[in-house]
Amino acid sequence: MATSTIYARVPSEIKDKILELAKTTGKQQGETVTDLLSQGLQFPEQLKKLSQAQTSLQKQEELNRTLTTELEKVKTELRIARQTVDVAERAKGHLQRVLNTQVGTCTFQGCGAPINLYSFAYQQCPQGHTGTTKLFDEYQSAKGAGDFLVAGLAVIGGVALAAELLGDKSLQ
Numbered sequence: 323m324a325t326s327t328i329y330a331r332v333p334s335e336i337k338d339k340i341l342e343l344a345k346t347t348g349k350q351q352g353e354t355v356t357d358l359l360s361q362g363l364q365f366p367e368q369l370k371k372l373s374q375a376q377t378s379l380q381k382q383e384e385l386n387r388t389l390t391t392e393l394e395k396v397k398t399e400l401r402i403a404r405q406t407v408d409v410a411e412r413a414k415g416h417l418q419r420v421l422n423t424q425v426g427t428c429t430f431q432g433c434g435a436p437i438n439l440y441s442f443a444y445q446q447c448p449q450g451h452t453g454t455t456k457l458f459d460e461y462q463s464a465k466g467a468g469d470f471l472v473a474g475l476a477v478i479g480g481v482a483l484a485a486e487l488l489g490d491k492s493l494q
């Protein structure tokens with residue numbers, strides 16, 4: 323079928339549009355028709371690409387939502403882990419202060435080394451003298467010693483744990 327025959331069937335308002343478009347673009351009417359047909363033939367392909375792009379976008383958005391959820395979960399876990407570490411750090415600090423509290427001195431031949439609760443628990447001064455601890459007066463009275471040492475010695479039960487937490491050297 324010749325182009326002219328087809329063109330004869332085209333409604334007049336479309337012909338007018340083609341004429342208008344040809345004037346605007348400075349092209350021949352025939353060339354304009356060819357351009358339009360070519361674009362029309364490409365349309366299904368463009369539509370398919372658009373559909374693929376939309377599907378891809380939806381998948382990406384879904385992935386983003388999943389990743390955001392995962393990220394929030396990890397952030398929460400991190401926050402909890404930090405809080406746990408904070409509590410452990412405070413407990414460690416408290417234990418260290420208690421164990422480092424000086425409760426007396428070593429009396430071995432004028433050694434005079436400070437005896438902290440940790441040393442007292444093992445009945446050994448830092449210089450290795452044993453059974454030579456002289457407690458300060460406030461720890462001599464039954465009440466004072468009882469209140470402090472019983473509480474302190476209860477903590478000593480955690481010495482193994484403390485040693486592990488602090489490292490052996492920091493306790494000496």
Ligand SMILES: [Zn+2]
Nearest residue numbers: 428433447451
């Ligand atoms: Zn000593």
